[in-house]
Amino acid sequence: MKANRQAAVVGIGSTNYFKRGRSSPATIQELGAQAILAALDDAGLAVDDLDGFVYFALGLDTGWFAEALGVPTIRFSASAGTGGNASASSVALAATVVEAGVADVVVSVMATHQPPAARFGSAFAYRPPTPESDFENLFGLLAPGHAFALIAQRYMHEFGVTREHLYQVVRTQRDYGLTRPKSLFDRSITREEYFSARMISDPLCLYDYTLESDGAVAVITTTADRAKDLPNPPVYVLGGAMAGDGRWGRGMNWLGMDDDLFTTAGTRRTADELYAKSGLTPGDVDVALLYDHFSPAVLLQLEDYGFCGRGEAGDFVADGNTKIDGRLPVNTHGGHLGEAYIVGMTHVAEGVEQLRGTAINQIPGAEIALVTGGPSGLPVGAVLFGSSAR
């Protein structure tokens, strides 16, 4: 019989989540290793089976994991990127590696560990200056939120999207997060709280920003053949993309994009690639896990990935379409805005749980899940998961 090397996710694991810096004295490597062991355990696999590693953050190191966990053989190791744009890419790359026969059991792992000296959202001004940074720092563009606020303001101006729409995004996700035991929030949010919150960078207020969190999530990808003998129902990788329109460039880190792209998430090309590779359409997607570093990112991606027209995402959310009984439930785990910020990897784990049928906020009969990486600079990754093989 012909070998079936189609990639399937068979294990997910995570540490507890912590507010920024509170995971100390654990190191970033230690958090990563704990998540890897938890994911292997979930998969019914052992360290001896593991032969590939994919990262998208600085600070994780294959040599360290090999020493600490006694990994006998390494056949593949790579970084899929250096930030949230590569969260789904890390699984897309693992799937490519497995299908090509380069390695058999690949872990994609993200860990965040943010003592005061290593804040993720810290001021760009503390980074070493570059010729490009002069054109940001000197004007006071110092943080990711500043860049996203500039995009959001123009988007809202062009399409009549309002802060009420942003509130609906935040409220929906905070409500989803209520049932999540690892969530860093213990309650939802009221409209009054949202509209009386501190403005950080107009039009974004405190609640439009993700928390900064510590923790780790690991995801195990192997072949369909191997998955048959494992305890969990396999979640197949039906398509993966690490793509973009070149005119987006560094995106949020540039802000010189052409007008037709400026008011998007810069991920339309990623979406095209993903649907073409998988043969699926937006209408096939049962649940979407959209990277949400800032609340407007959810709206922009709903448009880029084809779930509604340009400028329609605010009403799409306000009409309840993204709630659990809506047309397209979005970020059913609470996402970054309503659970914790492990740089997109909780979205991957939720996509897997939804298709296993074991999610806490389960969508009945979910068969196809979209998981996206963070709109920022090129390339941005995304994957489509399916409960059935293609």
Place this chain on the structure above:
Amino acid sequence: MSETRWDVVHAPVMPAVALGLSPHSEPFWEAARQRRLVVARCTHCGAYSMPPKGFCPSCRRQDQQFVEVSGRATLYTYTVVRHAVISALAVPYVLAIVKLPDAEDLKMLSNIVDCELKDIRIGQQLEVVFQDQADGVTVPRFRPVH
């Protein structure tokens, strides 16, 4: 300590940020010191780009020059920064992306100054002003044309 005035636009003054000057960016800041706004333009095909990186993204030649523009601009988008990411920074200040009509509507990041927050409108006409910082750097910013 004086009370923060939320209605007036400050200019952001960056405390002790070293300029990472390279041959590609240095002429921009030197021109600003001379009260001239310049942008990068390809000497071969004429395409504009900012910030300058040394290559023309249209014809790929590595022969950009800085050309002077009038300093007229329109406001494309902005944000009122109300949280001081660096504690020494006075807030609020306004980050803006302006379009330069003299350079085929090239987008440029800068600030809006010399006006009240309530008077800022996307699409409004702006003109460049040059502000000298204590560290000797001159920063081109924009104000509404009245």
